[in-house]
Amino acid sequence: MGEAHRFPLRIVDGLRLEKPMRDALLPGRVLYDDGGQPRTLPRYFYEIPSWEHALNVQLSTNFALWEFIQTDVREAAPLRTFPRYVPCAVTLLALALERFRAGAGTFVHIAANGGYRSPRHAINTNATTHSWGSAVNIYRIGDVFLDDRQAIDRYAALARQTIPGGFTREYGSARGATDDHLHIDLGYVLSVPHDAPADHLGFGSERRAS
8 A cells, every 4th residue: 555545643552662651551451341341452552643643634534533532631641641542443433423423414522531531541440442442422413412311312323323333321320321421332342453563572461450
């Protein structure tokens, strides 16, 4: 493939990053979801050199990279500055959201802390698909704020219709439900692009979280 057509972000092996970043991203480690199932975290990431890059890189026709990496001071300190890293599965999520946006027929707004969050983000508890780069929280679609049952149920049904295998959280205040946004995810996706660095390190003891 010619350089002109190459994706404009470098792919990195998380196991080769400096220790502070590895401690934030936990590449290849195992976390447990709310049901007690082990889930292996992503190992391969896109490196984002600057906020300017995040603003200018289009992951799909209507979604730019910056929309998926907005976090606040609750994010792990190494990921509040640049370079930053996002799992490679974020490109698949953007394509899925294009189908959803086409079905909605209008703009889709991702909440702050509603895209990628590292495993060390303070609001995380157990394994969350946000740490796989495969989940979004949507707070507004067009002029509709998703803060009541009617709106959330309506667009959750649209998400399940337009995204094959897509998961949405039910409306409510109980754990695992939502009453102020629409949660959509693709599951615990591990994406290894063709240009990923050759695997010669293995996972070994890196796989299990302490």
